Amino acid sequence: MKTKTKVVVVGGGVVGVSALYHLAKKGWSDVVLVERKELTSGSTWHAAGLLPLFNMSYSVGQLHKYAVNLYKTLEEETGKKCWALVLFQIFV
Numbered sequence: 001m002k003t004k005t006k007v008v009v010v011g012g013g014v015v016g017v018s019a020l021y022h023l024a025k026k027g028w029s030d031v032v033l034v035e036r037k038e039l040t041s042g043s044t045w046h047a048a049g050l051l052p053l054f055n056m057s058y059s060v061g062q063l064h065k066y067a068v069n070l071y072k073t074l075e076e077e078t079g080k081k082c083w084a085l086v087l088f089q090i091f092v
């Protein structure tokens with residue numbers, strides 16, 4: 001087991017896994033993720049997976065927008081099935 005690393009990401013929920021993914025994509029290889037239970041076993045396990053672009057927080061809306069575009073490319077990038085379904089919402 002590694003005893004030294006440049007970056008330790010603590011927690012394998014969507015935030016930690018995303019941090020690891022984006023670091024790796026930027027060429028960081030000396031990165032470790034530690035999870036105390038199982039990957040996605042925290043809040044991420046309970047999430048409905050909705051990515052509404054319009055919500056109470058501008059920054060969360062921007063994160064959702066980024067994720068919607070990311071999911072479109074993940075299947076091709078990883079070769080794994082990615083079940084992202086794009087629907088539309090109307091707020092009145």
Ligand SMILES: Cc1cc2nc3c(=O)[nH]c(=O)nc-3n(C[C@H](O)[C@H](O)[C@H](O)COP(=O)(O)OP(=O)(O)OC[C@H]3O[C@@H](n4cnc5c(N)ncnc54)[C@H](O)[C@@H]3O)c2cc1C
Binds near residue numbers: 038042045051
């Ligand atoms: C019922 C429900 C529905 C939701 N629906 C949506 C939705 O539709 N859309 C949306 O955008 N958001 C939704 N959310 C919110 C979303 O789930 C959370 O904002 C998101 O999952 C948080 O991710 P996270 O990685 O920060 O935390 P978590 O997923 O909780 O991950 C944290 C991880 O860290 C690990 N951990 C904690 N301490 C340590 C430690 N000391 N060492 C190692 N590992 C540790 C935990 O085991 C866990 O796996 C929903 C939440 C709930 C509860």
